[in-house]
């Protein structure tokens with residue numbers, strides 16, 4: 001395995017010196033061994049098997065030799081300082097990085113033993129299996145009904161109007177939104193509150209029966225009440241789906257996830273059960289981050 005010792009003081013210092021002068025107390029001698037994640041990055045029942053993943057934006061390497069399994073039906077949280085590569089790594093899982101011209105992904109990335117980056121792979125079908133919810137709710141400027149019906153329609157999941165009605169109702173129920181919107185399904189989605197819009201986007205993602213839902217800071221634009229609703233929803237959805245969530249809120253990671261992965265400067269430093277990460281992290285850098293010494 002390619003090993004590179006990187007003193008964090010140098011690398012992080014260069015990147016953060018201008019913006020975080022008060023938080024420079026990180027352990028000066030901490031060394032990140034590239035590709036050497038501590039804890040439990042692997043699983044006996046992986047949904048995703050990701051090996052030696054590297055992501056480049058032009059010549060810049062944003063993800064550095066990361067290997068990780070994401071287990072079936074687990075909720076795993078990605079945490080770490082801004083710019084450490086959480087979103088970039090998340091977007092590899094359904095090839096959302098394909099739309100960025102200068103982005104190149106290397107390594108072996110498998111979903112149920114199928115190569116995600118197989119050139120013959122149908123990316124539309126992949127994204128139906130691996131849905132995504134973004135930071136800002138992004139409903140289509142259409143009715144509530146049409147937002148949820150959109151995916152099932154383009155994937156031909158319903159032959160009759162009554163089947164489509166059932167999918168829409170079930171998805172809105174699972175997203176905890178049915179009772180709030182059942183009498184105004186024809187109203188425009190952009191007139192809903194931010195929290196409702198985000199739950200609508202979750203309903204839209206699950207309407208095509210995905211196996212995985214990726215969430216990139218899904219609550220960052222929501223107030224505490226709407227956040228609590230989305231977190232409850234994540235707990236309920238985890239019975240049926242594999243969920244990967246990027247979050248800046250350590251409290252949120254602690255509340256919703258089974259395992260937590262700590263990223264640092266493009267490295268995956270530690271993956272462990274969430275309780276362990278927040279009570280007795282194995283890596284010095286994880287501890288520094290969760291105790292607020294930097295980030």
Ligand SMILES: Nc1ncnc2c1ncn2[C@@H]1O[C@H](COP(=O)(O)OP(=O)(O)OP(=O)(O)O)[C@@H](O)[C@H]1O
Nearest residue numbers: 057062080081082083084085086087088089100102
């Ligand atoms: N489209 C892009 N073009 C060039 N570089 C990018 C692009 N997107 C991200 N990067 C760079 O890749 C690195 C990782 O960024 P990424 O957004 O994945 O980090 P992050 O941990 O999700 O950050 P944040 O918590 O701030 O959202 C950063 O150095 C960032 O500047």
